[in-house]
Each structure stands twice: as C-alpha cells, then as structure tokens.
Amino acid sequence: MNIKKLRKDFYFLQKKNYIYFDNACNSLRPDCVVEKINEYYKEYPVCAGRSNYALAEKLTTDLLGVRKNIAKFISAKEDEIIFTKNTTESINLLANSLDLKEGDIVLTTDKEHNSNLIPWIKLKSKGVIHKTINSNPDNTFNIERLSKVLCPEVKLLALGMSSNLDGVSIPAKEIIDLAHKNGSLVLLDAAQSAISEKIDVKYLDVDFLAFSGHKILGPSGTGVLFGKKDLLEKLGSFLVGGSTVHSSSYDDFELADIPERFEAGLQNFSGILGLGEAIKYLEKIGLKNIQKQKLVLNEYLSNELLKIDKLHIIGPEEASRRSGIVSFYIDDIDSHQLSIMLDRSAGIMTRSGQHCVHSWFKSREVASSLRVSMSFYNTLDEVKKFVDELNNIIKILR
Amino acid sequence: MFCFIALLVFSVLGIFSATHRKFAKEAFDCVFRRITFRPCNTGFREKVRGIILVKLMKRSSFFAKVFNKYFELIAWIFFVLMIVSTFYVGRGAYNFYLYGNCNGVNEEGFCLFDPTGENNKISPVAPTCGLDTPTVDDLSLANTDLDKFFFIDNNSEDTVVFIGCYVCDFTRKAFPDIEKLLEKKKPNFYFGHLPVKHGSDFISSYDYCAREDTSGDYWKFVELMFTSDIENINDQNYLQEVVDKAGYDKSKIDECLADPETLASIEQNIFNIGNTNIYGTPLVFVNNKAIVGPKPYRVYKGFLK
Numbered sequence: 232m233n234i235k236k237l238r239k240d241f242y243f244l245q246k247k248n249y250i251y252f253d254n255a256c257n258s259l260r261p262d263c264v265v266e267k268i269n270e271y272y273k274e275y276p277v278c279a280g281r282s283n284y285a286l287a288e289k290l291t292t293d294l295l296g297v298r299k300n301i302a303k304f305i306s307a308k309e310d311e312i313i314f315t316k317n318t319t320e321s322i323n324l325l326a327n328s329l330d331l332k333e334g335d336i337v338l339t340t341d342k343e344h345n346s347n348l349i350p351w352i353k354l355k356s357k358g359v360i361h362k363t364i365n366s367n368p369d370n371t372f373n374i375e376r377l378s379k380v381l382c383p384e385v386k387l388l389a390l391g392m393s394s395n396l397d398g399v400s401i402p403a404k405e406i407i408d409l410a411h412k413n414g415s416l417v418l419l420d421a422a423q424s425a426i427s428e429k430i431d432v433k434y435l436d437v438d439f440l441a442f443s444g445h446k447i448l449g450p451s452g453t454g455v456l457f458g459k460k461d462l463l464e465k466l467g468s469f470l471v472g473g474s475t476v477h478s479s480s481y482d483d484f485e486l487a488d489i490p491e492r493f494e495a496g497l498q499n500f501s502g503i504l505g506l507g508e509a510i511k512y513l514e515k516i517g518l519k520n521i522q523k524q525k526l527v528l529n530e531y532l533s534n535e536l537l538k539i540d541k542l543h544i545i546g547p548e549e550a551s552r553r554s555g556i557v558s559f560y561i562d563d564i565d566s567h568q569l570s571i572m573l574d575r576s577a578g579i580m581t582r583s584g585q586h587c588v589h590s591w592f593k594s595r596e597v598a599s600s601l602r603v604s605m606s607f608y609n610t611l612d613e614v615k616k617f618v619d620e621l622n623n624i625i626k627i628l629r
Numbered sequence: 630m631f632c633f634i635a636l637l638v639f640s641v642l643g644i645f646s647a648t649h650r651k652f653a654k655e656a657f658d659c660v661f662r663r664i665t666f667r668p669c670n671t672g673f674r675e676k677v678r679g680i681i682l683v684k685l686m687k688r689s690s691f692f693a694k695v696f697n698k699y700f701e702l703i704a705w706i707f708f709v710l711m712i713v714s715t716f717y718v719g720r721g722a723y724n725f726y727l728y729g730n731c732n733g734v735n736e737e738g739f740c741l742f743d744p745t746g747e748n749n750k751i752s753p754v755a756p757t758c759g760l761d762t763p764t765v766d767d768l769s770l771a772n773t774d775l776d777k778f779f780f781i782d783n784n785s786e787d788t789v790v791f792i793g794c795y796v797c798d799f800t801r802k803a804f805p806d807i808e809k810l811l812e813k814k815k816p817n818f819y820f821g822h823l824p825v826k827h828g829s830d831f832i833s834s835y836d837y838c839a840r841e842d843t844s845g846d847y848w849k850f851v852e853l854m855f856t857s858d859i860e861n862i863n864d865q866n867y868l869q870e871v872v873d874k875a876g877y878d879k880s881k882i883d884e885c886l887a888d889p890e891t892l893a894s895i896e897q898n899i900f901n902i903g904n905t906n907i908y909g910t911p912l913v914f915v916n917n918k919a920i921v922g923p924k925p926y927r928v929y930k931g932f933l934k
C-alpha cells in the first residue's frame with residue numbers, strides 16, 4: 232500500500248498544516264465519495280422508488296446496487312440491510328422494535344458508547360433489565376464472566392465489537408456461540424470495527440449489526456442496520472409513514488416488505504450513493520492493509536508514549552490489541568489542555584474528554600483522556616511529529 | 630472561579646470583538662453548567678490557558694512555563710486590573726455625563742468620550758506680567774463686582790454668570806447652550822465681555838457702549854454678535870449694522886465711542902472680570918461653581934438648584 236499515493240485521493244490531506252487523529256469520530260472522505268455526492272445533486276437529483284421517470288429509475292437501480300454492495304461487504308443478503316442515519320439510529324430502531332418484555336435482560340459491556348447504552352437503559356420503563364459485564368483490568372472482554380451471567384432471561388447481548396475508548400475488540404464469534412447456546416440474540420455495534428476488520432455476518436452468525444457510514448469513509452448521516460431476515464420479519468415497526476407501507480386506509484395499513492418497512496420517509500440518496508463509493512474504495516485498498524498500517528502507527532506511538540512519566544494508556548499495553556486507537560491520560564496534566572495545545576501549536580486534531588463512555592470514566596474515577604485515533608492515511612511522520620509536540624508541551628506544563 | 634472571571638472579562642472585551650464574544654459564550658456555558666452542578670466538560674479554563682500557552686511557547690518556552698505555573702495568579706491580576714479599569718471607565722462615563730469630561734469638571738487629561746478635548750478648550754487670557762497663571766482652584770466671584778455686568782433679573786434662586794469673548798471660538802460654541810439655559814431655566818443672569826484676542830478693542834467699545842446705552846436691546850446685540858461670522862464682527866461697518874439691528878440710536882453710540890472715558894471704563898471692567906482669576910474663555914459660574922470651557926447643556930443644567 233503506497234500511502235503517499237493514497238493520500239492524494241483525499242483533498243483534505245493536501246493541506247499541509249493539519250494532522251487528523253480523530254478518525255474514531257469520523258473518517259476523512261476520499262474525493263470519489265465527495266464527487267459521487269455531487270454527481271447526485273448535479274446529474275440526477277430526483278426521487279427514487281416512488282416515481283417512474285427514467286432518472287428516478289436510474290437512481291433506484293443505483294441505490295439497489297449500493298444495498299447489494301453493502302450486503303456483500305459484510306456477507307449478508309441485500310434485504311437484510313436497512314439504511315439508517317448512523318449507528319445510534321440503528322440501535323434505537325432495534326431497541327424500539329424488538330419484542331423485549333418485563334424481566335428480560337439486556338447485557339452490554341462496561342465500556343459501551345452511549346449509543347449502545349442509553350437505548351437499553353431507557354427500556355427500564357418497560358421493565359427490561361440492563362446489566363453490564365465487567366471487563367478485565369486491562370479492559371479486554373471477560374468471557375468467563377459472560378458464561379457465568381448467561382441465563383434464560385438474557386434475551387439480548389448488545390456489544391461494542393471494537394471500543395471507541397481504547398480500540399480493544401471483543402472475541403465476537405466466541406461470544407455469539409455462547410449466547411446462541413443460551414438462546415440469546417446478539418447485536419454487534421460495529422461502528423469502530425467496520426473499517427478495520429472484515430465482518431462476515433454469516434460466519435459470525437450474528438443476529439444484528441450496526442455501523443455508521445461516516446466512520447468508514449462515507450458521508451455524514453449514513454448508517455446501516457443488518458438483521459437476519461427471519462428476525463427482521465418478526466421485528467415490530469418503529470418509525471412509520473411514507474415508504475414503510477404497501478397501502479393504507481383511514482384506519483389501517485399494510486406494512487411494506489423488509490427492509491423498506493424500516494426506512495421511513497425520503498432517504499438520504501446522496502449519502503447512500505456516497506457510502507456505496509466509500510465501500511468500493513475500502514475494498515480496493517483492502518481492510519487487511521488498513522489494519523496493518525494502523526498497527527504500525529500504533530506500535531510506534533504506544534512505545535513512545537510509554538516512555539513518558541505518569542502516562543497511562545487505557546486498555547492493554549500491546550498496541551496490536553488496540554487497532555488504531557491510543558487513549559491515554561497523564562496524572563498531572565489535563566487532557567483537554569493537551570488536546571487544545573496540540574491543535575493550536577501544530578494543527579494536530581485529537582479528541583479529549585470521555586468519548587461518550589462516561590460510565591467507564593466515572594467507575595474508574597478517571598477525569599478524561601486524550602484519544603489519538605489513526606487511520607491508514609496517517610503516516611509515521613505525522614505520529615513522530617505528534618510525539619515531539621506532545622513532549623514539548625509536557626515540558627511546558629510540568 | 631476561573632469561569633466567572635472569564636465571563637466577566639470576555640463579556641467586556643466581547644463588546645469590541647467577535648472572537649471575545651465567542652469566548653464569553655463559552656465562559657457563560659461553563660459558569661452555567663457549574664451552577665447547575667452538571668459536569669463541566671467544556672474544558673474552558675484549559676482552553677483559554679492552552680491557547681495563551683501556545684502563543685507564549687512559540688516565543689519563549691521559559692515564559693510559557695512561568696505563565697503556566699502562575700496561571701491562577703496571573704488570571705487574578707488581570708481580573709483585578711479589569712475591575713479597576715472598568716471602575717474607571719464607569720466613573721469616566723459618569724463624569725462625562727455630569728461635567729462633560731471624564732476626569733471631573735474643569736479637569737484636563739485624556740477622555741475617551743471627548744477624545745479631542747472639545748469640552749475643555751478655552752481661548753486663553755494673556756497672563757498678567759509678574760503673576761502666576763491662575764488655576765481652576767483660583768476661580769471665584771468673591772472679588773468681582775457683578776454690578777458692572779449686564780444683568781437679567783429673573784427673580785430666580787439660581788445665578789449664572791457668563792464671561793466670554795465675541796470672537797472666541799469656544800465662547801461661541803458655549804453660547805447656544807447658555808442661551809438655552811437662560812430661556813428654559815430662567816436663572817438670574819450676568820454677562821461680561823472679556824476681549825481676549827488682540828486687535829478687537831473696537832469690539833469692546835461697541836459692547837461697552839451698547840450696554841451703557843438704553844436706547845437699544847443689549848441682549849439682542851449680544852445674540853447678533855455671537856451668531857454673526859467672526860470676519861464680519863471684525864469689520865466696524867458691520868458693527869454699525871448690528872447696533873442698528875439691535876435698535877440703538879446710532880448717534881448716541883457714536884458719541885459714546887468717541888468719548889475718551891469709554892476706554893478707561895472698559896479697562897475697569899476688564900480689571901473687574903480679571904478679579905475672577907479667569908485664565909480663559911468661556912468661563913461660566915453656575916451658582917458660584919466655576920465651569921471652564923464649552924460644556925454640553927446638561928452640565929450647566931446639572932449645577933442649577
């Protein structure tokens with residue numbers, strides 16, 4: 232993989248004075264994605280599905296093509312792919328349409344993103360119980376603990392496949408097998424993993440899976456919910472209205488087939504087309520290559536960071552277990568201040584705070600951390616510059 | 630506490646710049662969140678500190694280190710300075726309103742609201758040989774015989790004494806406000822003409838004669854003198870016209886002008902006015918309070934009872 236050449240695909244990366252290390256929030260988009268969005272608005276800014284003129288038909292066909300590509304990307308069937316706005320909406324859709332009853336238990340890890348925590352906590356009003364499986368001290372998944380807590384009441388495991396806090400992935404296949412033996416369904420929040428590991432929903436046998444387009448080079452406001460076809464058929468409806476029904480009368484309606492029945496209202500056509508382009512681009516580069524580059528960068532960065540006094544990396548010390556993420560805090564230095572200074576002094580964009588995982592920070596009594604999340608288009612030079620600048624700043628602050 | 634301080638400081642700076650307005654808003658959020666006991670995760674304090682530190686770091690890491698170490702103290706110093714300067718600005722505005730000058734009545738020195746010092750300008754009286762130039766504190770009516778002034782008795786408890794010169798820019802600037810005061814508030818009113826500019830002796834003679842002669846309307850004469858162009862007033866023929874317009878009997882005025890006693894009387898009047906220790910015109914006493922320079926109407930009014 233020729234990174235120098237690849238970087239040319241990203242207009243933003245041609246700007247010399249920026250180093251983008253906030254990829255866990257939102258990846259950069261290659262020019263082809265931006266051009267695809269433009270193409271929609273310039274060439275066929277019309278309605279899909281509902282209209283029968285030629286351009287509408289072309290758009291409908293193109294959107295179907297994207298649905299197929301996304302299905303192929305995760306080894307699913309095209310009618311198992313539901314377009315949403317983002318991971319958060321995908322999870323909310325599921326939480327509001329799964330048939331969970333009083334006394335049912337939903338399990339999550341103890342370091343879920345709020346998007347995979349709040350929707351389940353909210354079900355408390357229906358009598359659904361939310362419980363967490365505590366991680367190991369190094370923040371990795373504790374499978375033994377899971378096997379101990381599984382019981383018939385556990386109806387769903389909703390788990391972050393890879394954490395936005397520390398980059399650690401869970402042993403998804405092992406967990407799913409255990410869960411299925413217990414008769415529990417599994418939802419994987421793949422917001423972070425969709426860009427770093429090949430997801431094969433068939434192999435994993437996962438029941439539901441959610442991810443966002445904007446974290447995998449796609450446009451903002453695009454997301455996907457995968458669900459096994461038979462399970463989707465059984466789901467209740469959540470958002471209803473235009474596009475979700477075959478027909479309606481004054482007092483009744485007939486729901487459309489899946490997946491349309493879950494895609495209420497006019498869709499984000501340009502976004503979906505852009506997402507299709509992003510997936511093509513990802514496949515061209517290869518997820519393995521992406522992951523390889525992330526690990527090279529993480530290895531170097533982690534080694535350098537561990538030389539700094541009073542600095543703690545969240546998660547396991549081995550970089551290879553944290554994908555492209557390094558989240559750390561320094562005992563005597565405020566993370567927000569570090570992040571601001573890195574940005575103002577060298578244009579290095581990082582994230583400081585609690586990364587939407589307040590619960591983890593509260594339970595560990597850690598105020599905040601600085602998160603460096605790298606992607607395949609980041610270079611070793613950028614990481615070196617980060618380390619130098621960080622050391623300079625620490626010297627000032629100590 | 631930092632958020633509170635920053636809110637105050639940036640709110641004031643925000644009046645002048647959009648960047649500071651943005652910070653003021655952030656500081657407001659920070660304060661608000663703290664007051665309601667929500668976790669303050671704006672990192673506002675760190676943000677401000679970080680931005681300043683980076684700027685310093687680029688110049689000298691030593692200063693950046695010192696700044697970082699004493700950040701809290703420095704923030705307090707700036708806060709105190711800001712409060713003090715806000716107090717002074719407030720006081721300046723108050724003084725400006727009351728006295729037409731930020732520093733107090735008759736005070737000099739820079740005033741933001743009157744940057745060119747218009748309200749303080751005077752036409753200076755030539756210093757008397759061998760005597761110290763008088764100051765504001767020396768101004769008084771105690772040794773001046775007001776009977777020698779032109780007087781309008783309005784049977785009021787307020788007394789205004791107006792001393793000025795017809796060809797002086799700043800007296801002319803003050804005149805409309807003095808006239809307005811006279812019309813609206815009807816104080817007892819004295820007027821004395823003091824010729825501060827050389828070469829205007831004949832003007833003093835006309836003034837003296839118009840005042841002494843009862844055939845015309847002296848105040849009309851004064852009004853005409855202050856409202857006519859200075860070049861015209863410097864022309865004797867024009868003064869004849871003024872006298873005419875004010876209803877005087879020209880022959881009587883001419884007679885007075887030719888009288889050798891006239892000049893001596895004018896001298897006496899000037900001496901009498903000089904007893905106020907006047908050092909420039911216009912000089913106005915409102916109920917014995919001396920006001921030097923042309924002030925806005927509200928200032929004169931402010932000293933009435």
Ligand SMILES: Cc1ncc(COP(=O)(O)O)c(C=O)c1O
Nearest residue numbers: 317318319344346391395422443
């Ligand atoms: C693990 C994880 N889950 C869910 C989300 C929510 O994603 P979105 O904001 O795209 O809905 C994120 C976003 O950072 C995430 O990292």
